[in-house]
Amino acid sequence: MLQLPSAELHLHIEGTLEPELIFELAERNGIALPYADLADLRDRYEFTDLQSFLDLYYSNMDVLRTEADFADITRAYLRRAAAAGVRHAEIMMDPQAHLVRGVALETCVNGVASALAGSEAEFGVSTGLIAAFLRDRPAGEALQVLEELLAMDAPIIGIGLDSAEVGHPPSGFVAVYERARAAGLRRIAHAGEEGPPEYVWEALDLLGVERIDHGIRCLEDDALVERLAAEQVPLTVCPLSNVRLRAVDTLKDHPLPAMLARGLNVCVNSDDPAYFGGYVDDNFGQLRETFGLSADELATLAANSVRSAFVAQQRREALLGEIEDWRLAQG
Ligand SMILES: Nc1ncnc2[nH]cnc12
Numbered sequence: 001m002l003q004l005p006s007a008e009l010h011l012h013i014e015g016t017l018e019p020e021l022i023f024e025l026a027e028r029n030g031i032a033l034p035y036a037d038l039a040d041l042r043d044r045y046e047f048t049d050l051q052s053f054l055d056l057y058y059s060n061m062d063v064l065r066t067e068a069d070f071a072d073i074t075r076a077y078l079r080r081a082a083a084a085g086v087r088h089a090e091i092m093m094d095p096q097a098h099l100v101r102g103v104a105l106e107t108c109v110n111g112v113a114s115a116l117a118g119s120e121a122e123f124g125v126s127t128g129l130i131a132a133f134l135r136d137r138p139a140g141e142a143l144q145v146l147e148e149l150l151a152m153d154a155p156i157i158g159i160g161l162d163s164a165e166v167g168h169p170p171s172g173f174v175a176v177y178e179r180a181r182a183a184g185l186r187r188i189a190h191a192g193e194e195g196p197p198e199y200v201w202e203a204l205d206l207l208g209v210e211r212i213d214h215g216i217r218c219l220e221d222d223a224l225v226e227r228l229a230a231e232q233v234p235l236t237v238c239p240l241s242n243v244r245l246r247a248v249d250t251l252k253d254h255p256l257p258a259m260l261a262r263g264l265n266v267c268v269n270s271d272d273p274a275y276f277g278g279y280v281d282d283n284f285g286q287l288r289e290t291f292g293l294s295a296d297e298l299a300t301l302a303a304n305s306v307r308s309a310f311v312a313q314q315r316r317e318a319l320l321g322e323i324e325d326w327r328l329a330q331g
């Protein structure tokens, strides 16, 4: 296993729900699953686009009911991420996906947060929690949930924007991002995964985001590439996700090498590892195999992740030191 120290900046906690845990939680909560068995569930992990994945992702979340469920899924991710070399994780959660099912905000936030609180001691992984809003639901609902998160003093460091991208541009969420900025929160958004380069421009110019999640379609717009490179805007790229959601045909066709060649600030992430065939070490490993990346190039990708993290300077420097030690140890 490739144990490159890195920061994982693009990870949906609900996307770490492994098939075995789905069955375990269903039994614990007395829920009848619409699958005959594990094999039947696994057979459904074939996606044609983002929406075909989202349908299964939202459906499987139904097993998450109690604070303990949210704590367990988070602890399972942290254990696996630590084994993958992740030393800092900024974790998105989708509060609206739980609220619409009748699960209280406190239940999901406190469950995830309780696991994160013990993460450094238990797994050596520092963490941050990011509330992501669903762009295919009304912006007014997102603003109301943000107000509730602020009122309950939820331990979030920032906000994000995810779910079905095409037809739901960032421009609809200006008020949400303005409120987050005023509250001192960090701001990121998915853009340019399936959506056009215009959505990346909007995320930067209208929402004031500090990082772009995915951003791979920026390559269709030279002026945008120049802007992203000049400002070194972090792009949290998820190679195995892009293959499984058919944004690219195969990993060989992935634009990551082209993005690096254009001087973009790219890092590697797993997005929804339980659904896309791998955690961050699998992403690094398959990139290395496919593109013949050198230890120096892998270390650059890892250093990009640490430099792009919302983390204290002292922690950042310690992690950069670990990456340099890893690079030197590769010979
Ligand atoms: N890859 C992805 N794109 C948009 N929304 C998501 N929610 C979970 N994973 C996502």
Ligand SMILES: [Zn+2]
Binding pocket: 010, 011, 012, 162, 190, 213, 271
């Ligand atoms: Zn994502």
